[in-house]
Amino acid sequence: MVPGRYPGNARMTSTDEELVARSRGGDHESFNxxxxxWERPIYALAYRVIGREEEARDVCQEAFLRxxxxxxxxxxxxxxxxxxxxxxxxxCRDWIRRHRRAPVSQMPEDTDPLELAAAxxxxxxxxxxxxxxxxxxxxxxxxxxxxxxxxxAIILKEYHGLTFQEIADLQGCPLSTVKTRLxxxxxxxxxxxxxxxxxxxxxxxx
Amino acid sequence: xxxxxxxxxxxxxxxxxxxxxxxxERAAIAAHLAxxxxxxxxxxxxxxxxxxxxxWTPPDVRLDFRxxxxxxxxxxxxxxxxxxxxxxxxxxxxxxFAAGMVLGAGVFRPAAWAAAVTPxxxxxxxxxxxxxxxxxxxxxxxxxxxxxxxxALDNSSRxxxxxxxxxxxxxxxxxxxxxxxxxxxxxxxxxxxxxxTVASSGRGxxxxxxxxxxxx
Numbered sequence: 001m002v003p004g005r006y007p008g009n010a011r012m013t014s015t016d017e018e019l020v021a022r023s024r025g026g027d028h029e030s031f032n033x034x035x036x037x038w039e040r041p042i043y044a045l046a047y048r049v050i051g052r053e054e055e056a057r058d059v060c061q062e063a064f065l066r067x068x069x070x071x072x073x074x075x076x077x078x079x080x081x082x083x084x085x086x087x088x089x090x091x092c093r094d095w096i097r098r099h100r101r102a103p104v105s106q107m108p109e110d111t112d113p114l115e116l117a118a119a120x121x122x123x124x125x126x127x128x129x130x131x132x133x134x135x136x137x138x139x140x141x142x143x144x145x146x147x148x149x150x151x152x153a154i155i156l157k158e159y160h161g162l163t164f165q166e167i168a169d170l171q172g173c174p175l176s177t178v179k180t181r182l183x184x185x186x187x188x189x190x191x192x193x194x195x196x197x198x199x200x201x202x203x204x205x206x
Numbered sequence: 207x208x209x210x211x212x213x214x215x216x217x218x219x220x221x222x223x224x225x226x227x228x229x230x231e232r233a234a235i236a237a238h239l240a241x242x243x244x245x246x247x248x249x250x251x252x253x254x255x256x257x258x259x260x261x262w263t264p265p266d267v268r269l270d271f272r273x274x275x276x277x278x279x280x281x282x283x284x285x286x287x288x289x290x291x292x293x294x295x296x297x298x299x300x301x302x303f304a305a306g307m308v309l310g311a312g313v314f315r316p317a318a319w320a321a322a323v324t325p326x327x328x329x330x331x332x333x334x335x336x337x338x339x340x341x342x343x344x345x346x347x348x349x350x351x352x353x354x355x356x357x358a359l360d361n362s363s364r365x366x367x368x369x370x371x372x373x374x375x376x377x378x379x380x381x382x383x384x385x386x387x388x389x390x391x392x393x394x395x396x397x398x399x400x401x402x403t404v405a406s407s408g409r410g411x412x413x414x415x416x417x418x419x420x421x422x
Contacts, residue, residue, distance in 0.1 A: 028273045031273055032272050032273055035271050035272065035273070039269045039270075039271050040269065043264065043267070043269055044264045047264040047265070048262070048264060053264075053265050053267060056264070057267060057269065060269065060271070061271055064271055068273065135258065135261040135262075136261045136262045136263055139258060139259055139261055139262040140262055143262070154259070157224065158256065158259050158260075159259075159262075163226060164221075164224075164226055176217055179216070179217040179220040179221065180216070180217065182220050182224075183216040183217070183219070183220045183252075186220075186252045186255050186256070187252070189255050189258075189259065190251050190252060190254070190255040193255060193258055
């Protein structure tokens with residue numbers, strides 16, 4: 001896991017574990033350093049999972065608040081970042097359960113992603129999309145087709161660099177399931193992006 | 207996974223794609239890809255998709271979360287670490303609004319305020335201690351000092367006593383108005399202090415709030 005930023009403050013050279021220990025001792029500034037270090041990755045995670053800017057910010061804030069309140073009970077069995085990711089994902093899951101419509105998220109794990117991609121109706125052409133949206137929005141739109149578990153696995157892998165095992169721990173599933181989710185998710189995304197005209201080879205769009 | 211690869215083993219391909227497989231397994235997959243166009247196309251397609259995913263960046267919003275408030279006490283999940291519940295905020299708002307109305311009437315409309323307070327004091331404003339004290343003094347005058355207040359009073363004596371009682375009542379009302387004004391003033395001071403505290407500490411003393419952008 002790669003934290004978002006490390007300002008030039010000498011205190012920022014402290015490890016997460018050191019900052020956690022000082023925070024547990026009542027040093028709020030150390031916890032503020034943890035926030036500074038992790039707020040960007042946590043916000044990015046929340047934003048990509050739930051797809052809404054303001055709500056992602058609320059989730060991010062709530063995640064740090066919950067982490068702070070639960071700090072006395074954090075014994076360091078896991079990395080602080082893993083613990084924070086877990087809190088954030090739980091909050092995202094709660095938010096999705098309350099708000100999300102996402103019919104695709106109800107797709108069972110054994111559904112063939114190729115059939116699913118083929119079954120999706122007409123989509124906008126690349127010309128239409130390019131006229132009003134950047135590729136980032138196309139990807140974001142394609143991600144909406146993924147079930148929550150696949151979407152989360154891909155986000156954790158692609159954007160946060162977690163290992164298969166770390167994802168398995170966070171999602172509470174076997175390692176093989178993580179690989180399956182990644183493969184199925186990437187396949188759906190690939191088909192969606194191709195249908196939107198985003199076919200590239202080795203970094204060059206064709 | 208070992209040093210063999212079975213064509214179509216998607217889990218193994220994912221491990222290869224993310225470079226999370228053993229050296230032997232990786233070598234086996236690479237050897238297979240050299241001769242299998244289907245698997246090569248699959249891995250290539252997924253690699254392209256991964257490249258495209260890198261375009262998805264979250265909006266560059268301002269975050270700057272910070273713990274606000276007292277930085278000397280240890281973290282704990284006590285009641286004051288949570289924002290006030292809605293009902294408490296509503297109750298506080300009503301009390302503050304009512305106090306503001308009373309203060310506003312007193313400050314900006316002194317005559318109306320006095321008129322409003324005085325009748326109220328007659329009904330509920332005079333405290334029981336004052337009334338009891340006045341009652342005791344009257345009874346003392348009546349029972350212990352008959353020479354001062356004779357049983358049979360002439361009109362002038364009655365008038366003198368009535369005048370004295372009215373003075374006592376007015377004095378009592380004045381003290382009660384002062385007491386009420388002092389209470390309202392104290393409430394106003396407390397309210398101003400609370401507002402200042404809340405404004406300087408976000409939603410609560412242990413809350414996380416948005417603060418000014420820090421130097422990075």
